[in-house]
Amino acid sequence: MSTSIEPNTAKRPRNRRNPEATKASILAAARAEFAERGLDGGRVDSIARRARANKQLVYYYFGSKDELYKAALEASYSDIRSLERELDLAALPPREAMERLIDFSLDYLAQHREFIRMLADENAHGARHVRNSDAARQTNSPLLELIAETLRRGEKDGIFRMGVDPLELYISIAGMTFFYFANGLTMSAIFGRDLTQPTALASYRDHIVALTLAGLRP
């Protein structure tokens, strides 16, 4: 179940004596801030302000900016993993399952742009928060197993070719979807085609579905 990352900005008395709510509010503010401005660009002051919390509380609950970033990243991973777990591909024929998976990737990124920035930023910083995060490392993506299982079914049915590596396929699909959103702005500027248009996205969706399904044929 994904939680909203937008801090409650309504004018209400700040959280008093409600540690759970305070901590959650800071985390939500941090996710919004880091998603907008990145690790280096994000400001602890700004996070405290967004959370309507005292700045010192940020340190009280999270220790440092870096640890707060790690917590924000873990929350982002946790959110997407939750949704991924809800994907019930086993009920679908292999080709539909694969299509469903691509749609999920595109839709999730389209609706969670903040995850794109977090992921890009984390990699830009050497993935050091993920490496230090048991939570992030242990919550392996369910997608990998879903892909593997779907590939197996497709192979058995004779509609997918043999020997496709699930992780490599995962990377391909993630790459095709992620790149569209992550680098859409420079591409729109350079190629003069507005990729932020819904029709452009729909067309691209069809393209990668077709490419992938055809690409998996025996």
Next chain:
Amino acid sequence: MSTSIEPNTAKRPRNRRNPEATKASILAAARAEFAERGLDGGRVDSIARRARANKQLVYYYFGSKDELYKAALEASYSDIRSLERELDLAALPPREAMERLIDFSLDYLAQHREFIRMLADENAHGARHVRNSDAARQTNSPLLELIAETLRRGEKDGIFRMGVDPLELYISIAGMTFFYFANGLTMSAIFGRDLTQPTALASYRDHIVALTLAGLRP
């Protein structure tokens, strides 16, 4: 051995009275700095130090950190465009041409990791430098035309299906290759497979070549 009263020349700035060299040296330093630490993380002081130049010269030649970043970005684009222009796909049959193109993408990114960071960072900052850069916008990628031409030949030969959009294919290929390097660190950490290994890359290369070529079949 006589002791000289001349000041230690080793400690002297490298470029005296050589504006071309000074400016080039600053730009090179900026590219390295920004590639390593990003726009927000990069420090003007550090760039000056790397360039063995007086800090004020950075402003003398480039005006501001932002304009310097733009110059660095333009240089990165210029570099890759130069190499792209050297790609002679017309001499190859369509399938080989497509394979060559994928190899080029992978190889370039493997050898120019700094371009990955620059691109990711620029998009994270809303592509504002690219939008303000005539140079970046006008130097449209030659790849697009190469892909279009290759697709046309493949269609005529009956080995590629009709109606594949060159830009969408470009994005797919760029996505699959870019993502592997850009997000390799988090994926290595999470999936427990070291994607930085040459064998891993070689295998992935085969995967996307196969996926793409199969995906383009009629």
Next chain:
Amino acid sequence: MSTSIEPNTAKRPRNRRNPEATKASILAAARAEFAERGLDGGRVDSIARRARANKQLVYYYFGSKDELYKAALEASYSDIRSLERELDLAALPPREAMERLIDFSLDYLAQHREFIRMLADENAHGARHVRNSDAARQTNSPLLELIAETLRRGEKDGIFRMGVDPLELYISIAGMTFFYFANGLTMSAIFGRDLTQPTALASYRDHIVALTLAGLRP
């Protein structure tokens, strides 16, 4: 005598955990600094040092150099307005009241040279702080009403001529007194008469009192 391992407290900042005192101390330091060196010449560093405060506290309490200058200016205006309000001219006959007013002007400027510099500097900068200061604009000078009332009484008594505009008379008196101090240094240098001497001031005082009172005769 035992040697203490406690750090030297003499070097510690004066105000610990005393926000009122800290803020007041910074403001006082700012007034001194700006009075001595002007808005452009005044240094935030120097103000912090004078106030024995951390430089960041200047920004914590006042936001920016400009806002600090505005606060300093407002304090200067507030000071003179306070004293002006204590002037009880109504108890004096019109001529004595006018004389008292001139004396007040001269004495105040003689004792508050910093106000001269602040005023000159503010005008040199287009009066932009005053224009943005509700405090400064709303605290209209009580002198104006005092002058008006004194003029009215004098007119009724037949010792002042009719129709003298209070604001214009205010400007005349302010001009004659202000200029003496504000431009005394260049005049002393050029005319070779030391206007900083008390006897010179006393003589000039008699001059403007005589000129003004005679000038107001019917």
Next chain:
Amino acid sequence: MSTSIEPNTAKRPRNRRNPEATKASILAAARAEFAERGLDGGRVDSIARRARANKQLVYYYFGSKDELYKAALEASYSDIRSLERELDLAALPPREAMERLIDFSLDYLAQHREFIRMLADENAHGARHVRNSDAARQTNSPLLELIAETLRRGEKDGIFRMGVDPLELYISIAGMTFFYFANGLTMSAIFGRDLTQPTALASYRDHIVALTLAGLRP
């Protein structure tokens, strides 16, 4: 004869091999810059740019920013002294002569606002440039002698009272006129009356003429 202080900003080739013109151009640029932004606010770069001259030439011709300021100040003094010398008060009856003198003061300042800023700034800086300037100190104001002579004639005619000190009268008049322009902006803001209006100035002119002439009556 007053020279314009506005540098020639028309797009023409910069002064080449014309030392007189170059130096004059720099001086004019300096006068404009310092008049607008003061000694501390004025920038050598900006002066060079205004003069369309190389920055180093500023130093070549004037030595330092301070000496350039001194030269600018001397030029300002020289300009006003020139005009003052053209005042032919001897031809007028004493009262008309005094009126003429007040008009001159007001008109000059109204048309040479830059002189106001220079004078205020110089005093704010302790008049150190004037003190070091033989030119400024030696060119005593002709006004002083004109006032003295006018007073003598008025006394003899019995229309001015005896014993008025010429320098003190000079300061009074200078004060009343200077203050109106120098501090007009703060007063306009605070008193809510727009002193920059021509009618306001005309009315004030009548006021100080009346005050002064009445003030000088026996």
Next chain:
DNA sequence: AATGAATGAGTATTCATTCAT
């Protein structure tokens, strides 16, 4: 005379973090 290149010491402002209550 004239020019562009280069320098070092500043200058306002910011930021993550800690202290004291």
Next chain:
DNA sequence: GATGAATGAATACTCATTCAT
């Protein structure tokens, strides 16, 4: 748990001045 006050080290950028040609 919560808050405002305080700190020191940066951080981008500026400025008067000098160097080399």
